[in-house]
Amino acid sequence: MSRPQAETRETYRHFLPITTRWMDNDIYGHVNNVVYYSYFDTVVNEYLISKGALDIHAGDVIGLVVETHCNYFAPLAFPHRVEAGLRVAHLGSSSVRYEVGLFAQGEPLTAARGHFVHVYVDRTTRKPVPLPAPLVAALEVLR
Structure with missing residues (x-):
């Protein structure tokens, strides 16, 4: 397995600047690992809401x-500004794999990169549904 x-x-199609907060740092003086997932969630949902694709x-x-x-x-740390890059790696019938790269402001390489998969469901039944047009x-713009 390659590293x-x-x-x-x-390699990313959309960027969102994110300001780190004092509380993002952990006792070791850098952004705690769980906060990175919050940044992932922020860039994805900001994009979808701003494009009118998610209510x-x-x-x-x-x-x-x-x-x-x-x-x-x-490492990322307060008071760094983070630039979150976003792309879509897979677009299924009811699911999407988003890939996110987190960059320290102005840096050429990712400080962290990862993904998450959304399955789109009916709000009431929680059953998967086809992705709305x-x-x-x-999302096609992000591929």
């Missing part, structure tokens, strides 16, 4: 996270 490597910015309050369809993963290459249109 994961940091990636460059060119978090009243939409009939919601995305549930069923898988996550992260590799760490360099506006969602597919927004």
Whole structure:
């Protein structure tokens, strides 16, 4: 098995600046590993909401996270600014694999990179549903 490597910015299609917070740091002086997943969630949902592809309050369809993963290459710490890159690696009939790269501001390589998979379900029944057309249109841009 090959060792994961940091990636460059060119492999991502959308970027969101994220300001770290004092509380993101752990006792070791860097952003705690669980916070990275919050950054992943932030860039994905910001993108979907800004494109009108996700109505978090009243939409009939919601995305549930069923898988996550992260590799760490360099520390991030408060008061760094993070630039979160986003792309879509797989677009299924009811699921999406998002890949996220986290960069320290201005750095050429990812400090961390990972993915998560959303399965889109009916808000009420929680049963998988086909991806709505506006969602597919927004995600195609990220491929």
